[in-house]
Amino acid sequence: MLRLLLSGCNGRMGTIVAQYCALMPDVEIAAGCDLLGSDSREFPVFPSPAGIRCSIDVAVDFSSPSALDGLLWFCQERKIPLVLATTGHSERQLAAMEQAADVIPIFHSANLSLGANLLAWLVRQATACLGEEYDVEIIERHHRYKKDAPSGTALLLAKAASAGLAAPLTPVCRGSGHGTPRRREEVGISCVRGGGITGDHTVLLAGTDEVLELSHSALNRTAFASGAIKAARFLAGVTQPGLYCMDDLICRPQ
């Protein structure tokens, strides 16, 4: 049995992950964490990891950047691997996560769906083929409740676009009326928030005479939940501390 700690268990993703795990005979949510706790779930819910005493194989976090410090402390103390799916962390937090990966295995991915990670790979191939003459612009669209912008996936795609080129691109968030012409060395990110959009990402490669568009749409949150459980299963078999990501799960041509 794979025993999980689910951080952010009362949220949109936490709810879907718990439902998804309930369908798996060999995966169990041993404990949950959420700010308000809860006594109506099929597992105990704690306001922070500090109070958890039961045995945990892997922690899975879909909560908020504010949960990170407590989670890293708990997982390092108990030597528990961590799947970190939350987005919107600061540079300081990302550095703390990298340090913690010297002690425990951490699987960090801003998007746990197979398709979005394949999109990142395709974007890298596309910029490598098209080169500096094509401007890269990213449009991300999410539901009205999303707190962070730009999305973690948009930043991941910006990095992938940059990796295909000789000179790196700097991510720039587009607002309305920015009033200066685009600079060649930027990758623009435009954020849309509305309704119940689960998560759409489009990468535009805009040349003078043609435009290539590559897109991914998550149709529901199970796309992420299934990736989270694959990542948890993977970490349960990892023996070395380190930073892992979807590249460690996906087989594709180099």
Ligand SMILES: NC(=O)C1=CN([C@@H]2O[C@H](COP(=O)(O)OP(=O)(O)OC[C@H]3O[C@@H](n4cnc5c(N)ncnc54)[C@H](OP(=O)(O)O)[C@@H]3O)[C@@H](O)[C@H]2O)C=CC1
């Ligand atoms: N990597 C991936 O594939 C995906 C990542 N995400 C990311 O996951 C995160 C959660 O998304 P979503 O479920 O939509 O958000 P929600 O706001 O619906 O859920 C987050 C839950 O975490 C709780 N929470 C907030 N702070 C803490 C804390 N310090 N400790 C424990 N629990 C806390 C929230 O409580 P309260 O509401 O009271 O604040 C809420 O119940 C986001 O960062 C999102 O971007 C989402 C989908 C896919």
Ligand SMILES: O=C(O)C1=N[C@H](C(=O)O)C[C@H](O)C1
């Ligand atoms: O908050 C969300 O909902 C999502 N967040 C992730 C992100 O910031 O990229 C992944 C997905 O797009 C859904």
